[in-house]
Amino acid sequence: MRFREGDRVxxxxxxxxxxxxxxxxxxxxxxxxxxxxxxxxxPESLAYGGEGLPKQPLYLVGFRQTDLWPRYSGxxxxxxxxxxxxxxxxxxxxSA
Amino acid sequence: MTRVxxxxxxxxxxxxxxxxxxxxxxxxxxxxxxxSLASPHRRVIRIDELRRAIESLPAAEYESLSYYERWIAAVxxxxxxxxxxxREEIDAKAATLGEECRA
Numbered sequence: 001m002r003f004r005e006g007d008r009v010x011x012x013x014x015x016x017x018x019x020x021x022x023x024x025x026x027x028x029x030x031x032x033x034x035x036x037x038x039x040x041x042x043p044e045s046l047a048y049g050g051e052g053l054p055k056q057p058l059y060l061v062g063f064r065q066t067d068l069w070p071r072y073s074g075x076x077x078x079x080x081x082x083x084x085x086x087x088x089x090x091x092x093x094x095s096a
Numbered sequence: 097m098t099r100v101x102x103x104x105x106x107x108x109x110x111x112x113x114x115x116x117x118x119x120x121x122x123x124x125x126x127x128x129x130x131x132s133l134a135s136p137h138r139r140v141i142r143i144d145e146l147r148r149a150i151e152s153l154p155a156a157e158y159e160s161l162s163y164y165e166r167w168i169a170a171v172x173x174x175x176x177x178x179x180x181x182x183r184e185e186i187d188a189k190a191a192t193l194g195e196e197c198r199a
Contacts, residue, residue: 019148024098025105047148049178069105 001057001086007033008092009061011084019047022088029067030092034081035060042085057086100155123164130167141174149173 003009013028021043036059041052065078072078103109119127133140149170153161161169175181 019144019151023104024102043144043147046142046144049142049145052144 001036001039001059003033003036003057003059003086003089003091005033005036009033009059009084009089010092011061012088012090014088019044022084023082025068026061026063026082026084029063031061031063031067033059034062037083040085059084059086059089061089099151100153100158101151126164126167126171130171133171140178140180141171145174146170149177 008030009032010030011022011026011028015027036057038058039055040058042050042054042056043052046052060081061084063080063082064076065072065074065080066076068080098106130141130143130146132138134143134146146167150158150166152173153166153169157169158166172186176183176186
């Protein structure tokens, strides 16, 4: 697995065709790895009858709500956690 | 491009209806059908395929269907795609069932 818990990451902005599990509202946003879940079959292949291999590392990534929604009015520490596969993440400097 | 199922943060989408509601018999059957087709023993479809088929519904159709209606529409598409049944066979069976119900 490329990332460790606490690493800063940025979600890729790719808009590829097909079945993807990375919601639009986190693309291009930065967050941190909260949990490294391990490796799982890739849903982008499973969705088309494939076997989902090789398995892809999956992470629980935390995002500040204020980073996701420009008009967010809740506390600045409010956090949204999303499961994101490694091929959707780029490294970003610093640590959480 | 945001697709119809990827709705997080859609402006003006309104609040989520969190009310519990009673499932109709056909909705329980729809669930059972999908669990059966996707069971590890049969693996006729995978849940990821069901999701992909739901996301592939035309936007207007997606919006007009309820949750389990989307499941059924997606199962139909997958069964046809996998050449297990044809559209004609499904339509013919639906017509027969409709007549039986009206009789």
